[in-house]
Amino acid sequence: MTKKEKTIRIAVSVGIVAVLAVLWGKESDLAYNVAQQRAILLGRYTLDAMMTLLIVTPILLAVLWGLWKKKAPPADMSARRLATFKIVALSISILIAIVVADVALRLIHRQIYVGTETSYHRAPNRVYHGVFNDRPEFAFSYPNALPGYPEVAYTLTVDARGFRNPQTLEQADWIVLGDSFAEGSNVSDEQVWVRRLAEQRGVVIYNLGMSGGNPVTYLDTLQKFGVAVKPKIALYMLYEGNDFRDSNFRAAKLEDPKKASLSERLFKASPLRRLVKDSIVAALQPIGRNRFRDDPDINNSSHRMYPVAWLPFETPAGGGYGYAFDVKRLEQHYITEEGFRRSIACRESLRLMQEAKAVCDAHGIQMIVIYAPDTPHVLFDAIVSQVPAEQLRAFMATRMDHLPEPSLVVAQLKEGLSVRQRVIEAFCQEARIPFISLTDILRQKTQEGVRTYYTYDQHWTPEGHRVVADYLADRIRP
Numbered sequence: 001m002t003k004k005e006k007t008i009r010i011a012v013s014v015g016i017v018a019v020l021a022v023l024w025g026k027e028s029d030l031a032y033n034v035a036q037q038r039a040i041l042l043g044r045y046t047l048d049a050m051m052t053l054l055i056v057t058p059i060l061l062a063v064l065w066g067l068w069k070k071k072a073p074p075a076d077m078s079a080r081r082l083a084t085f086k087i088v089a090l091s092i093s094i095l096i097a098i099v100v101a102d103v104a105l106r107l108i109h110r111q112i113y114v115g116t117e118t119s120y121h122r123a124p125n126r127v128y129h130g131v132f133n134d135r136p137e138f139a140f141s142y143p144n145a146l147p148g149y150p151e152v153a154y155t156l157t158v159d160a161r162g163f164r165n166p167q168t169l170e171q172a173d174w175i176v177l178g179d180s181f182a183e184g185s186n187v188s189d190e191q192v193w194v195r196r197l198a199e200q201r202g203v204v205i206y207n208l209g210m211s212g213g214n215p216v217t218y219l220d221t222l223q224k225f226g227v228a229v230k231p232k233i234a235l236y237m238l239y240e241g242n243d244f245r246d247s248n249f250r251a252a253k254l255e256d257p258k259k260a261s262l263s264e265r266l267f268k269a270s271p272l273r274r275l276v277k278d279s280i281v282a283a284l285q286p287i288g289r290n291r292f293r294d295d296p297d298i299n300n301s302s303h304r305m306y307p308v309a310w311l312p313f314e315t316p317a318g319g320g321y322g323y324a325f326d327v328k329r330l331e332q333h334y335i336t337e338e339g340f341r342r343s344i345a346c347r348e349s350l351r352l353m354q355e356a357k358a359v360c361d362a363h364g365i366q367m368i369v370i371y372a373p374d375t376p377h378v379l380f381d382a383i384v385s386q387v388p389a390e391q392l393r394a395f396m397a398t399r400m401d402h403l404p405e406p407s408l409v410v411a412q413l414k415e416g417l418s419v420r421q422r423v424i425e426a427f428c429q430e431a432r433i434p435f436i437s438l439t440d441i442l443r444q445k446t447q448e449g450v451r452t453y454y455t456y457d458q459h460w461t462p463e464g465h466r467v468v469a470d471y472l473a474d475r476i477r478p
Helices: 003-025 030-035 047-068 077-108 193-201 215-229 251-255 262-268 271-284 327-331 337-342 344-362 375-386 389-397 406-417 419-431 439-447 462-475
Strands: 113-115 120-122 126-132 152-158 174-177 205-207 233-239 313-315 321-323 366-372 435-437
Touching: 003 047, 047 271, 077 271, 120 215, 174 215, 193 205, 193 462, 215 233, 215 344, 233 344, 313 375, 327 375, 327 389, 337 344, 337 419, 344 366, 344 419, 366 419, 375 389, 375 406, 375 439, 389 406, 406 419, 419 435, 439 462
Parallel strands: 174 205, 174 233, 233 366, 366 435
Antiparallel strands: 113 120, 126 152, 313 321
16 A cells, blocks of 8 residues: 555545544433424434435445455456355345335234225224323433323224214214314324213213315315215314314325325335334433433523423422423414415315305205314413413424514414414304304313313313313203
Protein backbone atom coordinates (compact mmCIF):
# COMPACT_ATOMS: atom_id res chain seq x y z
CA MET A 1 0.00 0.00 0.00
CA THR A 2 1.41 3.34 -1.02
CA LYS A 3 1.50 6.35 1.29
CA LYS A 4 -1.15 8.07 -0.83
CA GLU A 5 -3.49 5.07 -0.65
CA LYS A 6 -3.03 4.89 3.11
CA THR A 7 -3.81 8.60 3.47
CA ILE A 8 -6.98 8.21 1.41
CA ARG A 9 -8.10 5.22 3.51
CA ILE A 10 -7.50 7.13 6.72
CA ALA A 11 -9.44 10.12 5.43
CA VAL A 12 -12.37 7.95 4.32
CA SER A 13 -12.32 6.07 7.63
CA VAL A 14 -12.38 9.31 9.61
CA GLY A 15 -15.30 10.47 7.47
CA ILE A 16 -17.24 7.26 8.12
CA VAL A 17 -16.62 7.45 11.86
CA ALA A 18 -17.68 11.12 11.86
CA VAL A 19 -20.89 10.30 10.00
CA LEU A 20 -21.69 7.51 12.49
CA ALA A 21 -20.95 9.83 15.41
CA VAL A 22 -23.32 12.47 14.01
CA LEU A 23 -26.08 9.92 13.27
CA TRP A 24 -25.92 8.32 16.70
CA GLY A 25 -25.32 11.59 18.51
CA LYS A 26 -28.33 13.42 17.05
CA GLU A 27 -31.27 13.06 19.42
CA SER A 28 -34.82 13.08 18.08
CA ASP A 29 -37.26 15.79 19.15
CA LEU A 30 -38.52 13.99 22.24
CA ALA A 31 -41.26 16.42 23.32
CA TYR A 32 -42.71 16.54 19.79
CA ASN A 33 -42.91 12.76 19.54
CA VAL A 34 -44.21 12.22 23.06
CA ALA A 35 -46.85 14.89 22.39
CA GLN A 36 -47.99 12.77 19.45
CA GLN A 37 -47.52 9.51 21.38
CA ARG A 38 -44.91 7.99 19.11
CA ALA A 39 -42.35 5.38 20.06
CA ILE A 40 -39.00 6.54 21.49
CA LEU A 41 -36.20 3.96 21.53
CA LEU A 42 -33.14 3.93 23.79
CA GLY A 43 -34.57 7.09 25.35
CA ARG A 44 -33.28 9.10 22.36
CA TYR A 45 -34.57 8.04 18.93
CA THR A 46 -37.84 7.70 17.05
CA LEU A 47 -38.59 4.42 15.31
CA ASP A 48 -37.81 5.92 11.88
CA ALA A 49 -34.50 7.28 13.12
CA MET A 50 -33.66 3.93 14.71
CA MET A 51 -34.47 2.06 11.49
CA THR A 52 -32.16 4.43 9.60
CA LEU A 53 -29.39 3.79 12.12
CA LEU A 54 -29.85 0.03 11.96
CA ILE A 55 -29.64 0.07 8.16
CA VAL A 56 -26.89 2.66 7.63
CA THR A 57 -24.56 1.58 10.45
CA PRO A 58 -23.85 -1.98 9.19
CA ILE A 59 -23.35 -0.65 5.66
CA LEU A 60 -20.80 1.96 6.76
CA LEU A 61 -19.06 -0.54 9.04
CA ALA A 62 -18.86 -3.00 6.16
CA VAL A 63 -17.29 -0.28 3.99
CA LEU A 64 -14.84 0.50 6.79
CA TRP A 65 -13.96 -3.18 7.14
CA GLY A 66 -13.52 -3.50 3.39
CA LEU A 67 -11.13 -0.55 3.33
CA TRP A 68 -8.73 -2.18 5.74
CA LYS A 69 -9.26 -5.83 4.88
CA LYS A 70 -6.16 -7.51 3.58
CA LYS A 71 -6.75 -8.20 -0.09
CA ALA A 72 -6.45 -11.80 -1.26
CA PRO A 73 -4.55 -12.72 -4.43
CA PRO A 74 -6.61 -12.23 -7.62
CA ALA A 75 -8.87 -15.20 -8.29
CA ASP A 76 -9.28 -16.82 -11.69
CA MET A 77 -12.42 -16.19 -13.78
CA SER A 78 -14.20 -19.39 -12.75
CA ALA A 79 -13.72 -18.61 -9.04
CA ARG A 80 -15.11 -15.12 -9.57
CA ARG A 81 -18.15 -16.48 -11.36
CA LEU A 82 -18.74 -18.98 -8.56
CA ALA A 83 -18.49 -16.26 -5.91
CA THR A 84 -20.90 -14.04 -7.85
CA PHE A 85 -23.31 -16.94 -8.27
CA LYS A 86 -23.26 -17.63 -4.53
CA ILE A 87 -24.00 -14.00 -3.71
CA VAL A 88 -26.87 -13.83 -6.22
CA ALA A 89 -28.28 -17.17 -5.04
CA LEU A 90 -28.12 -16.08 -1.40
CA SER A 91 -29.84 -12.77 -2.21
CA ILE A 92 -32.63 -14.49 -4.16
CA SER A 93 -33.09 -17.08 -1.38
CA ILE A 94 -33.43 -14.33 1.24
CA LEU A 95 -35.92 -12.46 -0.95
CA ILE A 96 -38.02 -15.60 -1.51
CA ALA A 97 -37.97 -16.37 2.22
CA ILE A 98 -39.20 -12.85 2.99
CA VAL A 99 -42.04 -13.11 0.46
CA VAL A 100 -43.07 -16.58 1.70
CA ALA A 101 -43.06 -15.41 5.33
CA ASP A 102 -45.12 -12.33 4.45
CA VAL A 103 -47.69 -14.35 2.51
CA ALA A 104 -47.93 -16.91 5.31
CA LEU A 105 -48.57 -14.20 7.90
CA ARG A 106 -51.27 -12.66 5.68
CA LEU A 107 -52.98 -16.04 5.29
CA ILE A 108 -53.09 -16.82 9.01
CA HIS A 109 -54.18 -13.26 9.88
CA ARG A 110 -57.72 -13.40 11.18
CA GLN A 111 -60.06 -11.04 9.37
CA ILE A 112 -61.68 -8.60 11.78
CA TYR A 113 -63.61 -6.32 9.43
CA VAL A 114 -65.75 -6.93 6.35
CA GLY A 115 -66.05 -4.05 3.87
CA THR A 116 -69.04 -2.94 1.83
CA GLU A 117 -69.08 -0.21 -0.82
CA THR A 118 -68.97 2.76 1.56
CA SER A 119 -68.89 1.25 5.03
CA TYR A 120 -67.71 -1.81 6.89
CA HIS A 121 -68.54 -3.96 9.88
CA ARG A 122 -66.97 -6.73 11.91
CA ALA A 123 -66.73 -10.34 10.85
CA PRO A 124 -70.10 -11.75 11.96
CA ASN A 125 -71.01 -14.19 14.73
CA ARG A 126 -67.90 -13.90 16.84
CA VAL A 127 -67.23 -13.36 20.52
CA TYR A 128 -64.00 -11.70 21.65
CA HIS A 129 -62.61 -11.82 25.18
CA GLY A 130 -59.72 -9.73 26.44
CA VAL A 131 -58.32 -7.40 29.06
CA PHE A 132 -57.79 -3.71 28.41
CA ASN A 133 -54.81 -2.09 30.14
CA ASP A 134 -54.94 1.68 30.40
CA ARG A 135 -51.32 2.69 30.06
CA PRO A 136 -49.14 4.67 27.63
CA GLU A 137 -48.77 2.91 24.31
CA PHE A 138 -44.98 3.20 24.52
CA ALA A 139 -42.60 2.80 27.45
CA PHE A 140 -40.94 6.21 26.95
CA SER A 141 -43.83 8.56 27.50
CA TYR A 142 -44.76 11.45 29.79
CA PRO A 143 -41.95 12.19 32.27
CA ASN A 144 -44.10 11.54 35.33
CA ALA A 145 -46.88 9.29 34.10
CA LEU A 146 -49.76 8.68 36.50
CA PRO A 147 -51.43 5.28 37.02
CA GLY A 148 -54.11 4.49 34.46
CA TYR A 149 -57.53 3.01 34.99
CA PRO A 150 -57.53 -0.50 36.53
CA GLU A 151 -57.64 -3.45 34.14
CA VAL A 152 -60.96 -3.98 32.39
CA ALA A 153 -61.88 -7.53 31.41
CA TYR A 154 -64.24 -7.35 28.45
CA THR A 155 -66.44 -9.44 26.21
CA LEU A 156 -67.29 -8.14 22.75
CA THR A 157 -70.18 -10.02 21.12
CA VAL A 158 -70.73 -9.59 17.38
CA ASP A 159 -74.07 -10.52 15.81
CA ALA A 160 -74.87 -11.98 12.39
CA ARG A 161 -74.77 -8.53 10.75
CA GLY A 162 -71.33 -7.77 12.17
CA PHE A 163 -72.31 -5.27 14.88
CA ARG A 164 -71.97 -5.30 18.67
CA ASN A 165 -75.19 -6.82 19.91
CA PRO A 166 -75.91 -9.87 22.09
CA GLN A 167 -78.24 -11.17 19.38
CA THR A 168 -79.33 -10.37 15.86
CA LEU A 169 -82.60 -8.46 15.85
CA GLU A 170 -85.23 -8.33 13.14
CA GLN A 171 -86.96 -5.39 14.81
CA ALA A 172 -85.82 -2.71 17.27
CA ASP A 173 -87.38 0.34 18.89
CA TRP A 174 -84.25 2.47 18.51
CA ILE A 175 -80.97 2.20 16.59
CA VAL A 176 -77.61 3.82 17.30
CA LEU A 177 -75.21 5.09 14.63
CA GLY A 178 -71.68 6.22 15.40
CA ASP A 179 -68.05 5.23 15.78
CA SER A 180 -66.19 3.58 18.67
CA PHE A 181 -67.97 5.81 21.19
CA ALA A 182 -71.26 4.30 20.06
CA GLU A 183 -69.95 0.76 19.68
CA GLY A 184 -68.12 0.96 23.00
CA SER A 185 -64.32 0.58 22.95
CA ASN A 186 -62.40 -1.02 25.80
CA VAL A 187 -65.46 -1.85 27.89
CA SER A 188 -67.52 -5.02 28.12
CA ASP A 189 -70.89 -5.63 26.45
CA GLU A 190 -72.93 -4.93 29.55
CA GLN A 191 -71.05 -1.67 30.28
CA VAL A 192 -71.73 0.10 26.96
CA TRP A 193 -74.05 3.10 27.32
CA VAL A 194 -76.34 1.68 24.63
CA ARG A 195 -77.08 -1.42 26.73
CA ARG A 196 -77.50 0.65 29.91
CA LEU A 197 -79.83 3.10 28.15
CA ALA A 198 -81.98 0.28 26.79
CA GLU A 199 -82.37 -1.17 30.26
CA GLN A 200 -83.26 2.19 31.83
CA ARG A 201 -85.80 3.15 29.18
CA GLY A 202 -87.24 -0.33 28.71
CA VAL A 203 -86.74 -0.29 24.94
CA VAL A 204 -84.95 -2.51 22.43
CA ILE A 205 -81.92 -0.69 21.00
CA TYR A 206 -79.91 -2.08 18.11
CA ASN A 207 -76.28 -0.89 18.18
CA LEU A 208 -74.95 -0.11 14.68
CA GLY A 209 -71.91 1.77 15.93
CA MET A 210 -68.61 0.77 14.36
CA SER A 211 -65.11 1.61 15.51
CA GLY A 212 -63.39 3.97 13.07
CA GLY A 213 -66.64 5.10 11.46
CA ASN A 214 -67.53 8.60 10.31
CA PRO A 215 -70.55 10.31 8.71
CA VAL A 216 -69.82 8.56 5.38
CA THR A 217 -70.24 5.14 6.98
CA TYR A 218 -73.12 6.22 9.22
CA LEU A 219 -75.33 7.01 6.23
CA ASP A 220 -74.49 3.76 4.47
CA THR A 221 -75.05 1.75 7.65
CA LEU A 222 -78.42 3.43 8.18
CA GLN A 223 -79.50 2.58 4.64
CA LYS A 224 -78.17 -0.99 4.58
CA PHE A 225 -78.89 -2.15 8.12
CA GLY A 226 -80.77 0.47 10.15
CA VAL A 227 -83.92 0.86 8.09
CA ALA A 228 -84.37 -2.91 7.95
CA VAL A 229 -85.12 -3.23 11.71
CA LYS A 230 -87.93 -0.62 11.49
CA PRO A 231 -86.87 1.61 14.41
CA LYS A 232 -88.84 4.59 15.69
CA ILE A 233 -85.71 6.53 16.70
CA ALA A 234 -82.17 6.76 15.28
CA LEU A 235 -79.56 8.09 17.71
CA TYR A 236 -76.87 9.64 15.49
CA MET A 237 -73.73 10.10 17.61
CA LEU A 238 -71.06 12.52 16.41
CA TYR A 239 -67.65 12.37 18.10
CA GLU A 240 -65.76 15.61 17.59
CA GLY A 241 -62.37 13.93 17.94
CA ASN A 242 -62.41 12.01 14.64
CA ASP A 243 -65.65 12.68 12.79
CA PHE A 244 -64.58 16.14 11.61
CA ARG A 245 -61.30 15.24 9.96
CA ASP A 246 -60.96 16.30 6.34
CA SER A 247 -59.25 12.98 5.58
CA ASN A 248 -62.56 11.17 6.18
CA PHE A 249 -64.03 12.87 3.14
CA ARG A 250 -61.33 12.70 0.49
CA ALA A 251 -62.47 11.40 -2.90
CA ALA A 252 -60.93 7.96 -2.34
CA LYS A 253 -62.58 7.71 1.05
CA LEU A 254 -65.98 8.59 -0.36
CA GLU A 255 -65.61 5.90 -3.02
CA ASP A 256 -64.38 3.26 -0.61
CA PRO A 257 -63.38 3.98 3.01
CA LYS A 258 -61.32 0.80 3.12
CA LYS A 259 -59.61 1.36 -0.24
CA ALA A 260 -55.81 1.22 -0.14
CA SER A 261 -53.16 1.89 -2.74
CA LEU A 262 -50.94 -0.88 -4.12
CA SER A 263 -47.96 0.32 -2.07
CA GLU A 264 -50.09 0.36 1.09
CA ARG A 265 -51.32 -3.19 0.48
CA LEU A 266 -47.93 -4.62 -0.44
CA PHE A 267 -45.62 -2.68 1.86
CA LYS A 268 -47.32 -0.60 4.54
CA ALA A 269 -49.88 -3.30 5.34
CA SER A 270 -47.28 -6.08 5.37
CA PRO A 271 -47.63 -8.11 8.58
CA LEU A 272 -43.94 -9.06 8.34
CA ARG A 273 -42.91 -5.40 8.22
CA ARG A 274 -45.18 -4.69 11.17
CA LEU A 275 -43.74 -7.68 13.07
CA VAL A 276 -40.17 -6.46 12.53
CA LYS A 277 -41.03 -2.94 13.68
CA ASP A 278 -42.94 -4.19 16.71
CA SER A 279 -40.03 -6.43 17.66
CA ILE A 280 -37.55 -3.55 17.46
CA VAL A 281 -39.84 -1.35 19.56
CA ALA A 282 -40.38 -4.10 22.15
CA ALA A 283 -36.64 -4.73 22.45
CA LEU A 284 -35.37 -1.14 22.55
CA GLN A 285 -38.10 1.03 24.06
CA PRO A 286 -37.61 -0.04 27.72
CA ILE A 287 -34.00 1.19 27.62
CA GLY A 288 -33.90 4.77 28.86
CA ARG A 289 -37.64 4.89 29.53
CA ASN A 290 -37.21 6.62 32.90
CA ARG A 291 -34.64 9.09 31.68
CA PHE A 292 -36.56 12.15 32.90
CA ARG A 293 -38.59 10.65 35.75
CA ASP A 294 -38.56 12.86 38.86
CA ASP A 295 -36.35 15.40 37.09
CA PRO A 296 -36.61 18.55 39.30
CA ASP A 297 -36.13 20.86 36.28
CA ILE A 298 -38.90 19.28 34.18
CA ASN A 299 -41.12 22.37 34.47
CA ASN A 300 -38.35 24.75 33.53
CA SER A 301 -39.20 26.32 30.16
CA SER A 302 -35.72 25.47 28.84
CA HIS A 303 -36.12 21.75 29.55
CA ARG A 304 -36.60 19.61 26.44
CA MET A 305 -39.63 17.87 28.00
CA TYR A 306 -41.27 21.07 29.27
CA PRO A 307 -44.05 21.06 26.61
CA VAL A 308 -45.41 17.69 27.81
CA ALA A 309 -44.43 17.80 31.50
CA TRP A 310 -47.97 18.81 32.58
CA LEU A 311 -49.50 15.62 31.21
CA PRO A 312 -51.26 13.52 32.36
CA PHE A 313 -53.39 16.37 33.70
CA GLU A 314 -54.85 15.64 37.14
CA THR A 315 -58.35 16.72 38.02
CA PRO A 316 -59.67 17.49 40.54
CA ALA A 317 -56.29 18.95 41.46
CA GLY A 318 -54.38 17.25 44.23
CA GLY A 319 -56.34 14.03 44.43
CA GLY A 320 -58.15 13.34 41.20
CA TYR A 321 -57.42 11.20 38.17
CA GLY A 322 -54.99 11.74 35.33
CA TYR A 323 -56.03 12.43 31.74
CA ALA A 324 -53.74 12.59 28.73
CA PHE A 325 -54.26 13.30 25.05
CA ASP A 326 -52.01 13.85 22.06
CA VAL A 327 -51.39 17.33 20.73
CA LYS A 328 -53.51 16.81 17.60
CA ARG A 329 -56.64 16.65 19.73
CA LEU A 330 -55.98 20.08 21.19
CA GLU A 331 -54.75 21.48 17.88
CA GLN A 332 -58.05 20.72 16.16
CA HIS A 333 -59.75 23.21 18.52
CA TYR A 334 -57.44 26.00 17.41
CA ILE A 335 -59.90 27.08 14.75
CA THR A 336 -62.39 29.82 13.93
CA GLU A 337 -66.01 29.22 13.01
CA GLU A 338 -65.39 30.58 9.54
CA GLY A 339 -62.44 28.25 9.08
CA PHE A 340 -64.44 25.24 10.21
CA ARG A 341 -67.40 26.07 7.98
CA ARG A 342 -65.07 26.27 4.98
CA SER A 343 -63.53 22.86 5.69
CA ILE A 344 -64.34 19.73 3.70
CA ALA A 345 -65.21 17.98 6.95
CA CYS A 346 -67.87 20.52 7.92
CA ARG A 347 -69.51 20.71 4.50
CA GLU A 348 -69.56 16.95 4.00
CA SER A 349 -70.70 16.20 7.56
CA LEU A 350 -73.67 18.55 7.23
CA ARG A 351 -74.56 17.19 3.79
CA LEU A 352 -74.43 13.59 4.99
CA MET A 353 -76.44 14.41 8.10
CA GLN A 354 -79.08 16.02 5.86
CA GLU A 355 -79.18 12.86 3.73
CA ALA A 356 -79.49 10.71 6.85
CA LYS A 357 -82.37 12.90 8.02
CA ALA A 358 -84.09 12.43 4.62
CA VAL A 359 -83.73 8.64 4.90
CA CYS A 360 -85.16 8.71 8.43
CA ASP A 361 -88.07 10.93 7.38
CA ALA A 362 -88.88 8.63 4.47
CA HIS A 363 -89.20 5.68 6.85
CA GLY A 364 -90.92 7.40 9.76
CA ILE A 365 -87.83 7.44 11.96
CA GLN A 366 -87.02 10.30 14.31
CA MET A 367 -83.35 11.22 14.04
CA ILE A 368 -81.67 12.60 17.17
CA VAL A 369 -78.10 13.91 17.08
CA ILE A 370 -75.95 13.25 20.13
CA TYR A 371 -72.75 15.28 20.34
CA ALA A 372 -69.81 13.58 22.09
CA PRO A 373 -66.89 15.88 23.07
CA ASP A 374 -63.26 14.83 23.20
CA THR A 375 -61.09 14.93 26.32
CA PRO A 376 -59.53 18.41 25.80
CA HIS A 377 -62.98 19.95 25.35
CA VAL A 378 -64.15 18.50 28.66
CA LEU A 379 -60.98 19.39 30.57
CA PHE A 380 -59.96 22.74 29.11
CA ASP A 381 -61.47 25.03 31.75
CA ALA A 382 -59.66 23.09 34.45
CA ILE A 383 -56.45 22.98 32.42
CA VAL A 384 -56.18 26.76 31.95
CA SER A 385 -56.69 27.27 35.67
CA GLN A 386 -53.68 25.09 36.52
CA VAL A 387 -51.29 25.00 33.54
CA PRO A 388 -49.30 28.15 32.62
CA ALA A 389 -50.24 29.66 29.26
CA GLU A 390 -46.57 29.48 28.23
CA GLN A 391 -46.58 25.71 28.73
CA LEU A 392 -49.80 25.24 26.76
CA ARG A 393 -48.32 27.27 23.93
CA ALA A 394 -45.14 25.15 24.05
CA PHE A 395 -47.31 22.03 23.80
CA MET A 396 -49.11 23.42 20.75
CA ALA A 397 -45.81 24.54 19.24
CA THR A 398 -44.60 20.95 19.01
CA ARG A 399 -46.82 20.74 15.90
CA MET A 400 -47.67 24.32 14.95
CA ASP A 401 -45.42 27.15 13.77
CA HIS A 402 -45.82 30.91 14.08
CA LEU A 403 -48.08 30.87 17.11
CA PRO A 404 -48.87 34.22 18.78
CA GLU A 405 -48.09 35.01 22.39
CA PRO A 406 -49.34 32.52 25.01
CA SER A 407 -52.39 34.52 26.14
CA LEU A 408 -53.66 34.78 22.57
CA VAL A 409 -53.16 31.05 22.01
CA VAL A 410 -55.25 30.27 25.08
CA ALA A 411 -57.93 32.78 24.04
CA GLN A 412 -58.19 31.23 20.57
CA LEU A 413 -58.44 27.75 22.05
CA LYS A 414 -61.23 28.87 24.38
CA GLU A 415 -63.13 30.28 21.43
CA GLY A 416 -62.39 27.33 19.20
CA LEU A 417 -63.55 24.70 21.70
CA SER A 418 -67.22 25.42 21.07
CA VAL A 419 -67.00 26.03 17.30
CA ARG A 420 -67.84 22.52 16.09
CA GLN A 421 -70.60 21.99 18.59
CA ARG A 422 -72.10 25.41 17.88
CA VAL A 423 -72.15 24.82 14.11
CA ILE A 424 -73.68 21.35 14.42
CA GLU A 425 -76.31 22.54 16.90
CA ALA A 426 -77.29 25.46 14.64
CA PHE A 427 -77.61 23.09 11.69
CA CYS A 428 -79.81 20.73 13.72
CA GLN A 429 -82.08 23.58 14.80
CA GLU A 430 -82.51 24.68 11.19
CA ALA A 431 -83.11 21.11 10.01
CA ARG A 432 -85.50 20.40 12.92
CA ILE A 433 -83.31 17.61 14.29
CA PRO A 434 -83.29 17.20 18.09
CA PHE A 435 -79.78 17.88 19.40
CA ILE A 436 -78.29 16.63 22.68
CA SER A 437 -74.78 17.61 23.78
CA LEU A 438 -72.86 15.51 26.29
CA THR A 439 -70.24 18.20 26.89
CA ASP A 440 -71.66 19.85 30.00
CA ILE A 441 -72.58 16.67 31.83
CA LEU A 442 -69.21 15.05 31.16
CA ARG A 443 -67.40 18.23 32.23
CA GLN A 444 -69.47 18.45 35.41
CA LYS A 445 -69.03 14.82 36.41
CA THR A 446 -65.31 14.87 35.63
CA GLN A 447 -64.80 17.90 37.86
CA GLU A 448 -66.81 16.15 40.59
CA GLY A 449 -64.27 13.32 40.54
CA VAL A 450 -66.01 10.77 38.31
CA ARG A 451 -63.44 9.05 36.09
CA THR A 452 -65.24 9.58 32.80
CA TYR A 453 -62.39 8.98 30.33
CA TYR A 454 -59.43 6.64 30.47
CA THR A 455 -56.06 8.18 31.28
CA TYR A 456 -54.15 7.12 28.18
CA ASP A 457 -57.00 6.20 25.86
CA GLN A 458 -59.49 8.62 24.32
CA HIS A 459 -62.58 6.55 25.16
CA TRP A 460 -65.04 6.53 28.04
CA THR A 461 -64.52 4.34 31.09
CA PRO A 462 -67.37 2.17 32.41
CA GLU A 463 -68.24 5.13 34.68
CA GLY A 464 -68.24 7.43 31.66
CA HIS A 465 -70.67 5.13 29.87
CA ARG A 466 -72.90 5.17 32.94
CA VAL A 467 -72.89 8.99 33.01
CA VAL A 468 -73.87 9.09 29.32
CA ALA A 469 -76.62 6.49 29.72
CA ASP A 470 -78.13 8.22 32.76
CA TYR A 471 -78.11 11.59 31.03
CA LEU A 472 -79.63 10.34 27.79
CA ALA A 473 -82.29 8.39 29.65
CA ASP A 474 -83.56 11.69 31.01
CA ARG A 475 -83.08 13.80 27.91
CA ILE A 476 -84.38 11.71 25.00
CA ARG A 477 -88.00 12.61 24.34
CA PRO A 478 -89.60 10.84 21.35
